Amino acid sequence: MRAEIAVLPGDGIGPEVTAAAVAVLREIADRHGHVFTYSENRIGGIAIDECGEPLPKATIDACLASDAVLLGAVGGPRWSDPQARVRPEQGLLALRARLGVFANLRPLRVHPRLAGLSPLKAENLAGVDLLFVRELTGGAYFGRKTREGDVATDECRYSVGEVERVVRRACELALSRKGRLTSVDKANVLETSRLWRATTDRVVGEYEGITLEHQLVDSMAMLLLTRPSAYDVIVTENLFGDILTDEAAALAGSLGVSPSASLGAGRLGLYEPIHGSAPDIAGQGVANPIGAILSAALLLRHSLGLELEACAVEAAVDAVLATAELTRDLGGTAGTEQVTRCVIEQLRSKQQAAA
Numbered sequence: 001m002r003a004e005i006a007v008l009p010g011d012g013i014g015p016e017v018t019a020a021a022v023a024v025l026r027e028i029a030d031r032h033g034h035v036f037t038y039s040e041n042r043i044g045g046i047a048i049d050e051c052g053e054p055l056p057k058a059t060i061d062a063c064l065a066s067d068a069v070l071l072g073a074v075g076g077p078r079w080s081d082p083q084a085r086v087r088p089e090q091g092l093l094a095l096r097a098r099l100g101v102f103a104n105l106r107p108l109r110v111h112p113r114l115a116g117l118s119p120l121k122a123e124n125l126a127g128v129d130l131l132f133v134r135e136l137t138g139g140a141y142f143g144r145k146t147r148e149g150d151v152a153t154d155e156c157r158y159s160v161g162e163v164e165r166v167v168r169r170a171c172e173l174a175l176s177r178k179g180r181l182t183s184v185d186k187a188n189v190l191e192t193s194r195l196w197r198a199t200t201d202r203v204v205g206e207y208e209g210i211t212l213e214h215q216l217v218d219s220m221a222m223l224l225l226t227r228p229s230a231y232d233v234i235v236t237e238n239l240f241g242d243i244l245t246d247e248a249a250a251l252a253g254s255l256g257v258s259p260s261a262s263l264g265a266g267r268l269g270l271y272e273p274i275h276g277s278a279p280d281i282a283g284q285g286v287a288n289p290i291g292a293i294l295s296a297a298l299l300l301r302h303s304l305g306l307e308l309e310a311c312a313v314e315a316a317v318d319a320v321l322a323t324a325e326l327t328r329d330l331g332g333t334a335g336t337e338q339v340t341r342c343v344i345e346q347l348r349s350k351q352q353a354a355a
């Protein structure tokens with residue numbers, strides 16, 4: 001098949017990990033007879049430096065003209081002055097809104113070799129297989145902001161329609177898994193959460209075969225550490241989902257291995273590792289590329305419909321995690337390029353074995 005992929009490397013380790021993901025996509029295209037073309041576009045701090053804004057129109061146009069968008073990360077200390085007029089993160093939020101990608105899928109499993117790196121005991125990690133569905137284009141990240149003297153506000157707003165569409169997506173995903181859905185809110189305090197909970201009850205009631213449980217977000221933060229294997233699909237609003245997924249990533253050994261897919265009504269999706277630009281390790285060639293490579297696998301599955309190829313990438317990553325020298329965050333000494341080469345070698349050896 002032919003596909004146009006917009007690549008947005010961004011800042012910090014973003015260019016390092018997107019280069020790794022593109023190398024894997026090139027290998028997949030070569031091996032499976034696809035023609036993928038790539039356009040590289042500016043977003044975040046580098047776009048502020050070069051174009052004066054974090055999301056130039058040319059980048060939006062390139063994304064809208066593509067079949068899928070692959071993004072690294074944005075932000076860094078250079079653009080973090082509290083007085084700054086524009087910030088890199090605004091570019092990413094605006095892109096998510098412009099693409100209408102309201103459902104952010106963040107899957108999490110714990111590879112057995114990495115269980116020892118988790119802060120939890122290995123026996124508590126057996127069977128952990130989570131799928132977070134984070135609402136991505138509403139809530140406090142998009143509400144009106146004010147700053148008057150010593151007082152600041154961030155409005156958190158949700159409409160019924162915004163909740164309905166993301167809960168429906170979570171229900172469909174739950175039906176393709178174990179059928180267990182946990183909705184996370186703060187309905188004992190927040191009005192938006194009461195609207196979220198009532199809407200969720202009604203939407204889930206339209207589906208057969210789903211067991212729904214509600215959890216308050218503070219309790220859920222604790223349960224992720226005490227009973228992580230008890231959960232299947234977890235749906236929640238934007239801010240709670242952002243925080244809980246970084247927490248959950250620690251169970252898998254490092255923030256560096258977690259991918260994400262942001263989906264809307266159509267096939268065009270935005271794919272990015274869940275981590276940020278990691279300024280503390282940027283430019284050293286030591287960033288873990290696995291979160292970005294697994295995001296490319298999600299791109300193959302969700303935007304291009306290439307399930308076989310997506311599974312091949314995931315199997316190659318599993319094999320690398322099982323046997324290869326890993327990056328520093330996972331206790332190894334390998335660099336980004338070495339791990340990427342190992343994933344590509346795995347893809348080649350698996351294909352040869354199948355031939």
Ligand SMILES: NC(=O)C1=CN([C@@H]2O[C@H](COP(=O)(O)OP(=O)(O)OC[C@H]3O[C@@H](n4cnc5c(N)ncnc54)[C@H](O)[C@@H]3O)[C@@H](O)[C@H]2O)C=CC1
Nearest residue numbers: 073074075076255256275276277278279280281287288329
């Ligand atoms: N989607 C995005 O573009 C995101 C951007 N950010 C931005 O990134 C900047 C840095 O934020 P932080 O809070 O430091 O979060 P971060 O996720 O960039 O880093 C947190 C810690 O995890 C490590 N880490 C992250 N990804 C890694 C990888 N692939 N391999 C090895 N280690 C990795 C970092 O070295 C750091 O110690 C900020 O400007 C923030 O706004 C933060 C989160 C998401």
Ligand SMILES: CC(C)CC(=O)C(=O)O
Nearest residue numbers: 089092093242274275276
């Ligand atoms: C706008 C981003 C920096 C928010 C974030 O941390 C994320 O989406 O994971």
Ligand SMILES: [Mg+2]
Nearest residue numbers: 242243246274
């Ligand atoms: Mg985050």
